[in-house]
Amino acid sequence: MTVVTQLSFVQALDKLRYAQKSAKGAPAYSRFVNRKAGRVLAAAAYRIGATPNQVTAVSALFTYAAIAVVALVPPAPAVGVIITALLVVGYALDAADGQLARLRGGGSAAGEWLDHVVDAAKISALHLAVLIAAYQHFDVAPQWLLVPIGFTVVAAVMFFAMILNDLLRRATGAGPTAPPGAKHSAVRSILVVPTDYGLLCITFLTFGFPTVFGVVYTGLFAANAAFLALALVKWFREAGRLDVDRGGAR
Incomplete structure (x- = not known):
C-alpha cells in the first residue's frame, strides 16, 4: 500500500473542517x-x-460484530458496554469514509453504493438482532416483540425515503435544500435527537438491564414512528413541488 503523505495529520484534520456535509436535518449526536x-x-x-x-469495510466489521453480539450473547452490563463501543466506533468510521473521499478529491459512484448498502443492512439487522435477543432472554409479553419488528420497518422506510429524497432532487436538478455553509439550528438538531442512530447506539449501554432497555427502546421506537409519519407527509409535498418546478405537475 502506498502511504499518502501530501498533508500532515493536523493539516488533513484542518482541511476536513471545510469538507463537511450540510448540517440540515442532522440530529445532535450525529452532528x-x-x-x-x-x-x-x-x-x-x-x-x-x-x-x-x-x-467502509472496517466500519461494517465493527457494526456487524456488535449486531452479532446483540443476537448471540446473553445480556449483561459488560456486554452492553462492548456492544455500544463497537457500534459507536462503527458509526464514527461510517462518517469517516465520506470525509476521506472528499479530502482525496471526491468519492465514486461505487463507493457511495457500497456505503448505502452497508447502512441499509445494518439498519434492519440491528433491530432484528434485538428481536432475537428479546425472544431468547427478555422477560416480556409476546406482544412486545412487535416493537423491534415495527422499528425494523420504520428504520428501513426512513432510510430509504431520505435516500430517495436526495436522489429525486439530483434527478430533477433541484440540488441541495440549503446552500453550502448555511447555518442550521442547533435547537432543531436537539429536537430530532430521538431519530439519531448515534443515540440508538448509546442506548445499548442499558442492554444488560433488559427492563430498562425495553422501556428506552420502546420510547425511541414511538418517537421514530411519530417522526416518520409527519416527515412522510412533508417529503411527499416536497416531491410534488419538484414536479411543479420542472413544469410537469400532475
Missing part, C-alpha cells in the same frame, strides 16, 4: 459528536493511505 470523531478517523486513514472503501 456534534459523530462527524467530529469521523473527521479525526478520516485524517488518520488519509495518513496511512487507506481508501474510503476500506474505511
Whole structure:
C-alpha cells in the first residue's frame, strides 16, 4: 500500500473542517459528536493511505460484530458496554469514509453504493438482532416483540425515503435544500435527537438491564414512528413541488 503523505495529520484534520456535509436535518449526536470523531478517523486513514472503501469495510466489521453480539450473547452490563463501543466506533468510521473521499478529491459512484448498502443492512439487522435477543432472554409479553419488528420497518422506510429524497432532487436538478455553509439550528438538531442512530447506539449501554432497555427502546421506537409519519407527509409535498418546478405537475 502506498502511504499518502501530501498533508500532515493536523493539516488533513484542518482541511476536513471545510469538507463537511450540510448540517440540515442532522440530529445532535450525529452532528456534534459523530462527524467530529469521523473527521479525526478520516485524517488518520488519509495518513496511512487507506481508501474510503476500506474505511467502509472496517466500519461494517465493527457494526456487524456488535449486531452479532446483540443476537448471540446473553445480556449483561459488560456486554452492553462492548456492544455500544463497537457500534459507536462503527458509526464514527461510517462518517469517516465520506470525509476521506472528499479530502482525496471526491468519492465514486461505487463507493457511495457500497456505503448505502452497508447502512441499509445494518439498519434492519440491528433491530432484528434485538428481536432475537428479546425472544431468547427478555422477560416480556409476546406482544412486545412487535416493537423491534415495527422499528425494523420504520428504520428501513426512513432510510430509504431520505435516500430517495436526495436522489429525486439530483434527478430533477433541484440540488441541495440549503446552500453550502448555511447555518442550521442547533435547537432543531436537539429536537430530532430521538431519530439519531448515534443515540440508538448509546442506548445499548442499558442492554444488560433488559427492563430498562425495553422501556428506552420502546420510547425511541414511538418517537421514530411519530417522526416518520409527519416527515412522510412533508417529503411527499416536497416531491410534488419538484414536479411543479420542472413544469410537469400532475
